[in-house]
Amino acid sequence: MSATIINGAKIAETVKAEVAADVKRLQEQRIQPGLAVVLVGADAASSSYVDMKARTCQKLGITSRKVILPESITTPELVEEVRRLNEDDGIDGILIQLPLPKHIAKHEVLEMVDPRKDVDGFHSHNLGSLLLGHETLVACTPSGVMEMMRRSGVEIQGANAVVLGRSDDVGKPQAVLLMHANATVTICHSKTRHLADITRQADIVVAAMGRTAMLTREYIKPGAVVMDVGTNKVADSATVERLFGKDESRWQDFNKRGYIWVGDVDERAVMPVASFLTQVPGGVGPMTIAMLMSNTIKAACMRRGLAC
Numbered sequence: 001m002s003a004t005i006i007n008g009a010k011i012a013e014t015v016k017a018e019v020a021a022d023v024k025r026l027q028e029q030r031i032q033p034g035l036a037v038v039l040v041g042a043d044a045a046s047s048s049y050v051d052m053k054a055r056t057c058q059k060l061g062i063t064s065r066k067v068i069l070p071e072s073i074t075t076p077e078l079v080e081e082v083r084r085l086n087e088d089d090g091i092d093g094i095l096i097q098l099p100l101p102k103h104i105a106k107h108e109v110l111e112m113v114d115p116r117k118d119v120d121g122f123h124s125h126n127l128g129s130l131l132l133g134h135e136t137l138v139a140c141t142p143s144g145v146m147e148m149m150r151r152s153g154v155e156i157q158g159a160n161a162v163v164l165g166r167s168d169d170v171g172k173p174q175a176v177l178l179m180h181a182n183a184t185v186t187i188c189h190s191k192t193r194h195l196a197d198i199t200r201q202a203d204i205v206v207a208a209m210g211r212t213a214m215l216t217r218e219y220i221k222p223g224a225v226v227m228d229v230g231t232n233k234v235a236d237s238a239t240v241e242r243l244f245g246k247d248e249s250r251w252q253d254f255n256k257r258g259y260i261w262v263g264d265v266d267e268r269a270v271m272p273v274a275s276f277l278t279q280v281p282g283g284v285g286p287m288t289i290a291m292l293m294s295n296t297i298k299a300a301c302m303r304r305g306l307a308c
Contacts, residue, residue, distance in 0.1 A: 003226070003270070003277035006152050008144075012286035015147065016060055019293045022308055023061040026300060033300040034063035035093040035119065035292075036085050040078065040104065041071035046097050053095070056289055062296055065091065075105045079112045086114040092300035093119035095292065116303040119295040122169060130176055135302075137295050142174035144287030145206060145227050146181065154204070154225050154276060157182040162199050164188050164215075164264065165208035170229055174206050195219070207264035213243050217269040225276040229284050230264030243268065 023033055035057055039050045050066055057064035067081060078100075085094050094117045100106050115125035121139035129136035149156060161183040165171035171187060178185045183204065188195055190209065199205055199219045207215050208229035220226060234240060235258060243266060244250040253260045263280030271277060278284055301308035 002272055003274040004152075006148050006227075006276050006278045006283065008148055008278055008283040009286040011148055011151050012144075012290035014151070015287070015290040016056070016293060019062075019290070019297055020060045022297045026297070026308075027061070029306075031300060031304065032063055032090070033061075033093075033296055034065065034091045035095065035296045036065040036067055036088075036091045037095045037097055038067045038069065038078075038081065038085070039097045040069045040073060040100055043099075046099075050097055053289065053292065056293060057296075060293055062293065063090065071101050073104075075103075075108055078104060078109050082109060082112045086112075086117065091117065092303065093117055093292075093296040095120055117299055119292055119299055120169075121173065121295070127168070127173065130173060133180055137299060137302075138177065139169050139173045140288045140291040140295060141170050141208075141229060141284060142177050143295075144284055144291040145174060145229065146177050147291065148278065148284070148287055149204070149225065149227070149276075152276060156204065159183045159203040159225075160186075160201055161204040161206070162186045162188055162202035163206045163208070164195075164199070165206075165210070165229070167208065170208045174208065174229075178204070178206075209264055211264055212239070212262050213264070213266040215265045215270060217266075217273050220270050220273045222273050223275045224273070226265055226270055226274045226278070227284065228263035228265040228267075228278045228280050230262070231280060231285065232262050232264070233259050234262045235259040 026033055037050050037053055039046055054064040085091050094113050110122045113123055115123045118126050118137050121137045126136045130138055161178045163171050163175045166187055166189045175185045175187050188198055196219045200221050202224055204225045206227045210230055212232040240254050250260055261281050297308055
């Protein structure tokens with residue numbers, strides 16, 4: 001057996017095409033969806049992510065606004081910037097690009113975002129609504145994982161699912177989404193004992209612990225669906241060799257950049273065991289951006305009382 005690769009990039013393009021169609025329908029009603037992305041400081045990776053989101057917005061017909069602020073900004077000043085965006089009727093979604101500088105009170109800023117415009121799904125109001133099963137804005141990565149499985153024909157109802165990681169933005173909402181889809185869910189983390197014994201019982205494994213290629217063959221039940229959310233930078237050629245052998249595409253990326261991105265799953269080891277598998281890159285990552293666009297449309301509709 002060899003796992004079927006779930007192509008996140010391809011599914012993401014389908015989702016974005018649906019978003020573009022929704023944008024046109026809203027424009028016909030004289031509604032122009034808008035997304036504001038707030039970037040504090042000049043971190044190169046964060047700047048690149050913000051530019052990528054802006055380009056995607058432009059491609060889909062969503063108005064994009066980049067709010068770039070100096071790293072020296074204080075928490076009260078940043079909160080005031082968010083307040084202005086809350087009051088701007090031309091903005092349907094607000095995203096605070098993370099990470100923020102260490103001196104910023106992150107949770108205070110995130111809680112300031114109007115829950116109706118919280119396209120990241122991080123506000124306590126939206127997390128609480130998710131837990132209760134109410135219609136709400138859900139964190140983009142876990143909702144992207146669910147969308148990938150559904151569109152790939154994965155049977156979630158009745159499945160034993162293990163979520164590796166308990167973060168507020170992925171692990172916890174992922175577990176709730178799986179539970180709402182009628183899976184039986186176990187959450188594991190860095191302190192879980194006998195981890196492999198638990199994961200080997202799972203029909204679905206969502207790996208989001210941030211540990212490079214930690215999940216090897218002995219962790220996976222034959223026929224399991226493995227969704228790799230991990231994003232780990234590997235700049236050591238010996239590790240690339242160990243994980244990917246002579247894989248030309250990986251070595252081309254490594255020689256070009258001096259590093260490659262690797263997930264939490266040992267892809268070569270798990271491929272012969274799993275039924276479905278996402279790769280890093282090209283798996284969950286593209287879906288996160290696509291679901292951000294989808295959330296922006298959902299926010300535009302929900303705050304106007306429209307069905308989208």
